[in-house]
Amino acid sequence: MTGVTVVDHPLVQHKLTLMRKKETSTASFRRLLREISTLLCYEVTRNLDLTTTRIQTPMMEMESPILEGKKLVFASILRAGNGLLEGMLDLVPAARVAHVGLYRDHDTLEAVEYYFKAPEDLGSRLVIVVDPMLATANSAIMAIDKLKERGARNIRFLCLLAAPEGIERFRAAHPDVSVFTASIDDGLNEKGYIMPGLGDAGDRMYGTK
Ligand code: PRP
Ligand code: URA
Numbered sequence: 783m784t785g786v787t788v789v790d791h792p793l794v795q796h797k798l799t800l801m802r803k804k805e806t807s808t809a810s811f812r813r814l815l816r817e818i819s820t821l822l823c824y825e826v827t828r829n830l831d832l833t834t835t836r837i838q839t840p841m842m843e844m845e846s847p848i849l850e851g852k853k854l855v856f857a858s859i860l861r862a863g864n865g866l867l868e869g870m871l872d873l874v875p876a877a878r879v880a881h882v883g884l885y886r887d888h889d890t891l892e893a894v895e896y897y898f899k900a901p902e903d904l905g906s907r908l909v910i911v912v913d914p915m916l917a918t919a920n921s922a923i924m925a926i927d928k929l930k931e932r933g934a935r936n937i938r939f940l941c942l943l944a945a946p947e948g949i950e951r952f953r954a955a956h957p958d959v960s961v962f963t964a965s966i967d968d969g970l971n972e973k974g975y976i977m978p979g980l981g982d983a984g985d986r987m988y989g990t991k
Contacts, residue, residue, distance in 0.1 A: 786949055786961045789825045794818055794964050798942065802980045808989040812865060815914065815987065818942065818964065819869030826910055826940050826962045827854075827874070852907045853878055855934075859913035859925045860884065860897065862983040866912040866940065878907070882925040886917075891974045893921040898928055905933035914983040916941045916963065917976050919948035923955045938962065943979060945970045 797818045800806055806814070833850040836843060857880035858867040871877060883897025901907070909929055916922055922939055929937065937959045939952070944963040947970055952961065967976050975981070985991040 815865040816869040819866040823870045823873045855909045857911045863913045893924040909934045909937045914942040916944040916948040919952040
């Protein structure tokens with residue numbers, strides 16, 4: 783699928799299997815999500831631009847690579863996005879953070895906004911939007927609509943599981959945003975849950991419901 787990268791690293795796939803298992807505890811689920819997010823972060827940042835800087839090693843001077851441009855923005859779609867955010871910040875501690883508060887109405891499956899806070903200068907930064915689940919894509923589409931309204935232009939979307947229907951809708955709404963995921967599952971059930979999926983990511987992370 784164009785614009786969609788499936789991260790097939792063996793460690794990602796192994797950890798994802800553990801996360802899918804229904805007997806995995808809340809504590810283990812949270813730990814695995816944090817671990818897997820560092821591996822996904824590695825992939826989503828793989829082609830960032832580099833420049834060089836002159837440094838002095840204990841032995842001699844050299845030109846050495848550093849990241850070019852302004853600090854990244856990680857935009858977390860609450861609540862479950864925060865599980866991915868933690869591991870991303872472990873790898874890129876200087877990143878700026880945006881929070882987009884959305885929940886899915888269980889009857890209509892429409893996203894409902896309850897919070898938005900983002901750095902001012904989104905237009906001059908790469909914005910990586912994170913949410914473990916891309917199901918109908920209503921949440922991801924709305925989150926990116928909001929970020930674009932605030933000026934974001936260079937955006938990537940990172941999730942753990944995606945439904946084919948969600949990817950199709952997402953790519954139609956935001957063709958400029960590339961998608962990174964650990965798996966494209968079979969599809970959605972009649973309640974809009976990803977199958978085989980892992981259940982409700984937020985509930986599994988926080989032990990709610
Ligand atoms: C989940 C998930 C996504 C959304 C995906 O959040 O974390 O944000 O559903 O579904 P969609 O692609 O059909 O919009 P939820 O609404 O359950 O909120 P939570 O993270 O607060 O639990
Ligand atoms: N949100 C979740 O947390 N899980 C799904 O399967 C679909 C949406």
